Amino acid sequence: MPSLLAKNEPQMNSLSTQTPAAPAGSTTALPPGFELGVSTSAAQIEGASALDGKGPSIWDAFCARPGMIKDATNIDVACDHYHRYAEDIERMRWLGIDAYRFSFAWPRVQPLGQGAWNEAGFAFYDRLVDTLLEAGIRPNATLHHWDLPQALQQSIGGWQARETCEHFAEYAAEVARRFGDRLGAISTLNEPWCVATLGYERGQFAPGLRDRAAAMQVSHHLLLGHGLAMQAMRAALPARADGTKSQLGIVLNHTPAFAAEPTPEDLHAARIADGLDVRWYCDPIFRGAYPADAIEHLAVDAPRITAGDMAHIRQPLDFLGVNLYTRHWISTRNPPLPAPGRHGFSDMGWEIVPEVLTQHLVRLARDYMPPPMFITENGMANADVLVDGEVHDTARVDYLRGHLDAVARAIELGADVRGYYYWSLLDNFEWDSGYAKRFGLFHMDYATQVRTPKASAHWYREFIARHRAQR
Ligand code: FCB
Numbered sequence: 033m034p035s036l037l038a039k040n041e042p043q044m045n046s047l048s049t050q051t052p053a054a055p056a057g058s059t060t061a062l063p064p065g066f067e068l069g070v071s072t073s074a075a076q077i078e079g080a081s082a083l084d085g086k087g088p089s090i091w092d093a094f095c096a097r098p099g100m101i102k103d104a105t106n107i108d109v110a111c112d113h114y115h116r117y118a119e120d121i122e123r124m125r126w127l128g129i130d131a132y133r134f135s136f137a138w139p140r141v142q143p144l145g146q147g148a149w150n151e152a153g154f155a156f157y158d159r160l161v162d163t164l165l166e167a168g169i170r171p172n173a174t175l176h177h178w179d180l181p182q183a184l185q186q187s188i189g190g191w192q193a194r195e196t197c198e199h200f201a202e203y204a205a206e207v208a209r210r211f212g213d214r215l216g217a218i219s220t221l222n223e224p225w226c227v228a229t230l231g232y233e234r235g236q237f238a239p240g241l242r243d244r245a246a247a248m249q250v251s252h253h254l255l256l257g258h259g260l261a262m263q264a265m266r267a268a269l270p271a272r273a274d275g276t277k278s279q280l281g282i283v284l285n286h287t288p289a290f291a292a293e294p295t296p297e298d299l300h301a302a303r304i305a306d307g308l309d310v311r312w313y314c315d316p317i318f319r320g321a322y323p324a325d326a327i328e329h330l331a332v333d334a335p336r337i338t339a340g341d342m343a344h345i346r347q348p349l350d351f352l353g354v355n356l357y358t359r360h361w362i363s364t365r366n367p368p369l370p371a372p373g374r375h376g377f378s379d380m381g382w383e384i385v386p387e388v389l390t391q392h393l394v395r396l397a398r399d400y401m402p403p404p405m406f407i408t409e410n411g412m413a414n415a416d417v418l419v420d421g422e423v424h425d426t427a428r429v430d431y432l433r434g435h436l437d438a439v440a441r442a443i444e445l446g447a448d449v450r451g452y453y454y455w456s457l458l459d460n461f462e463w464d465s466g467y468a469k470r471f472g473l474f475h476m477d478y479a480t481q482v483r484t485p486k487a488s489a490h491w492y493r494e495f496i497a498r499h500r501a502q503r
Pocket of ligand 1: 073076104190222226285355409462463471
């Protein structure tokens with residue numbers, strides 16, 4: 033087996049614009065047992081935002097603020113998955129997926145984010161999990177996919193307050209106690225970078241703050257909350273008859289930074305971007321310290337760390353979830369050099385670069401020696417149109433093929449990657465973009481709630497069937 037990248041391989045700009053493109057129709061095989069699935073999250077699909085005792089989340093509140101969501105929509109109904117989960121699971125069964133990654137809405141099961149549990153909320157997830165198991169699909173849950181109880185935001189400032197870490201750990205333990213007999217995996221957080229940076233520094237996501245020092249304190253509290261939740265769940269997980277337990281981990285989003293040119297300015301900017309994105313979360317988790325260059329760059333905005341915090345954060349993981357969609361192209365010229373976009377750009381304007389996925393997985397394996405990795409999200413928004421009941425999203429098929437190939441190559445190079453989850457099952461609420469951006473394998477008609485499989489759904493289904501046949 034070829035070895036991992038050599039230690040001295042440059043990280044920031046080693047994929048030059050001359051890197052050969054991935055062969056379009058290549059069929060690199062994934063190893064037998066490699067898991068194929070799809071991902072969603074509660075706030076983006078469930079709807080029923082005030083039903084059966086659910087409390088409001090910061091995203092309910094954010095949608096109500098004029099100008100925050102580009103198409104002025106909200107998540108009251110979304111894909112109505114709360115009522116249509118059973119038919120959506122039928123779609124998953126049709127696709128043939130091994131596992132489904134969804135999230136619990138914290139305010140659905142604990143409306144105030146502390147204190148009383150909402151039994152009707154837990155009953156929904158019982159139905160969801162049991163129906164998945166009956167369909168032969170492994171349920172993998174995320175505890176916090178951004179929809180923090182609004183009550184915690186209002187009363188103590190959400191993740192700005194250290195107490196939120198403890199409330200989060202209590203919620204995590206309760207889910208582990210109640211669902212640990214049935215969940216394949218539990219992730220503490222989804223993409224803490226987005227919560228801290230987009231939510232508290234750039235004001236683009238809920239709760240909509242613009243304060244870098246607050247955002248960095250939030251990032252530290254998210255990591256601390258993760259560490260406390262891991263410990264609380266380890267203690268609370270029930271034993272199963274077969275001796276197995278739910279696997280525990282975290283999902284990080286990585287947008288690897290690439291210097292447009294090998295100038296000192298571009299290389300420095302790429303290094304700082306990498307420090308605040310990839311290393312800011314991986315270093316504490318795997319090494320117990322924040323990266324020194326990022327701390328120095330942040331200066332007075334660096335977070336306050338209490339003695340003992342880093343030990344709480346550095347908890348052993350059973351798996352690492354990696355969400356990767358694109359790269360961060362960094363040019364300090366004025367005007368900046370545009371990203372090459374040899375495989376094009378998605379409808380989000382994100383550059384399509386499948387080879388970055390290979391390179392990044394190999395880098396993570398080399399730099400952090402993580403536990404088994406899963407691609408917990410990867411996908412593209414496409415300007416899909418439904419014509420005569422069909423959606424010809426060939427760009428998405430190319431994206432899927434290119435990225436599955438990229439994962440297979442990373443495995444050949446020695447990275448331990450065990451699964452891939454496409455984002456997303458259905459078109460859904462794409463945060464501040466509202467419903468205007470479509471990532472789904474199934475097209476949503478939001479007026480009628482009709483779901484239609486796109487060409488990419490048919491392609492993924494066949495891919496999964498072929499993969500199954502070689503096991
Ligand atoms: C990720 C989010 C997910 C979805 C995709 C497109 O950052 O985790 O909810 O919005 O982007």
